[in-house]
Amino acid sequence: MAFFNENYTKLSESYLFATIEQRVSAYKKANPDKKVISLGIGDVTKPLPKTCLDAMHAAVDEMGHAETFRGYGPYEGYAFLRDAISEGDYKSRGIDIASDEIFVSDGAKGDTGNIGDIFAQDNIVAITDPVYPVYIDTNVMAHRTVKIIPCKEENGFAPLPPSFHADIVYLCSPNNPTGSVLSKPQLEAWVAYAKENQAVILYDAAYERFISEDGIPHSIFEIEGAKSCAIEFRSFSKTAGFTGTRCGYCVIPKDLMLTAGGETAPANKLWLRHQSTKYNGTSYIIQRGAAAIFTPEGRKEVTELIDSYRENARVIREGLLAAGFSCTGGVNAPYIWLKCPKGLTSWQLFDELLNKASVVGTPGAGFGEMGEGFFRLTSFGSHADTVEAVKRIEAAFH
């Protein structure tokens, strides 16, 4: 028999959200009369902006005529989308990111998972805890040494640069799962750490659109010097409801150099080589849908979408606080990080909420050891469901 990658055996048996899905479906089978409300996986519920739908309809039509048909597209994404991103997400904020520093993909999950491929196995990787499981699992799969940066309640769950050396650091702000954000001074400290350690920061900014407070960086490239030490990941999943439509991108500045055996190589070129070898471009139809987000009408619709989820976040946060729970997040992020009451473990709270309130959340323990004792709720449900879920949680615990 051919040999399998033994590192897979070091992973927990199934991916967190797959486990939750299994438990929820078992509960639903056993309780067909109960209406389950999911504030769990972080999947959105509102329809796509009309501008995006129109753009995709038009693109589908183009695919129906030889004159406008599109075959293989550029591995790195179409210029119309890369230009729109460069302008709309960066230059308009005074951040100088060129189109050829942007790589369009089918989502940030794949990018944050696959980016490891351009790095050597012997890099030391620093990962925060609690954390989006993809960062840690993909590095375990690649047999890399992973060191943990604990994020604690007393620091507002913000990760601080560690005393140990790392070559690669994963940061996520606004944070999944804790809903915390990194301030400008905190990010400056991280860039300084990266310079000192000649490390690369892999910066997941998938929830950037949820930042509501002034002064919070929307991109790591707002920090001086970040272009030579950081890669940024973004997604249209939460911005515009693309979770099932699939489109995202990463930014790899041309200044970012990596080293190996005395040689240096630009990370931008390495990733282009990766994408041209293992990826064949994002669907043309989907890229057209994504580009529509950057039109004036698209922006307006996205703002309305985000505002409605923000309102849900407020309802959850304020409802839980008023009911005597302790929680953080939900201001600059779609996630509310609830402290488990009554000394419950996070999986115990998961089961209690499911069984007593038919509400699904995500146990903090699924995000790492430091997540134990906490529980993630998301603001992506419908407004009515969100209000109802908060009521049910209150009722179940009081």
Place this chain on the structure above:
Amino acid sequence: MAFFNENYTKLSESYLFATIEQRVSAYKKANPDKKVISLGIGDVTKPLPKTCLDAMHAAVDEMGHAETFRGYGPYEGYAFLRDAISEGDYKSRGIDIASDEIFVSDGAKGDTGNIGDIFAQDNIVAITDPVYPVYIDTNVMAHRTVKIIPCKEENGFAPLPPSFHADIVYLCSPNNPTGSVLSKPQLEAWVAYAKENQAVILYDAAYERFISEDGIPHSIFEIEGAKSCAIEFRSFSKTAGFTGTRCGYCVIPKDLMLTAGGETAPANKLWLRHQSTKYNGTSYIIQRGAAAIFTPEGRKEVTELIDSYRENARVIREGLLAAGFSCTGGVNAPYIWLKCPKGLTSWQLFDELLNKASVVGTPGAGFGEMGEGFFRLTSFGSHADTVEAVKRIEAAFH
């Protein structure tokens, strides 16, 4: 500086088709008046079947209403598509492949590139020469020992099981680039080789729909015993013109076991773990488009599409033979494998054809050492362009 994956430096500087694209664009810039005809990259030119367009329009509409909106889908693909594939591509041919042995993806390139992730680094990989560069490049990136199986003119370019041991073997039939196919006895010999060596066959059947002769296997799972030693890759790119729409799938039978450190693990579960960690499912809209291929109307349209490309293949093949060239392929495959005339190298022929005839093909050397002296032409152009290209090639060389 963080360390990059040094294996990337062992790759030729840019991916074959990227190199071709650069040369062609330089030629076009220098010769704006010339109409360049590409029989090169193997990209299709005909519009998508109407059934697929209708299905995608309907799916886009569904994304516009909260009641029918789809967020994250199953990592392994929607049941409606997996069921359609199981029935339409396998059971209808008497091949027993279940839906949960099918993993929907955004195309066969990504799958054949990423599948390596579930295998250990220390597998010995056998790859045919000439070959689709993705197989070899992705294994070089993963630091695996690659052994070459030369495919020679005297064998009709069919790969024969080697005398050396391999743990993983890549086969592609109908073959890219040579247009050859593996007969049933040849495939049986390969399955016997895999059993003897406890090897896994990675079987790329992306061009299956082009098989026109009776008795040629459409799937490796037509061969007894293959379900415990093979993974099959398929694509809708060439079948239904999805090169820019992006959808494909792989089949990993539950019987296929891999080993490591005395343990065994089903490849199907390992790949599910890979996909649930590094992939977030194929776009719902695109999956609906792909499922439409399996409707009666879809099948009819696909047959017409394939027939028109087959007719192009006939025009190229017969035209070249009549003009005194030597070539193979084009009967069960969309590729014609031309022997370079006048002792030209394949890149010399590339430049001659581009400069004298404004026709783009793919140099055989780009597919490996054994491809030197040969040249790949594809039947995916429009009919008029194909006829014109053959005329120009004749004129340039006679």
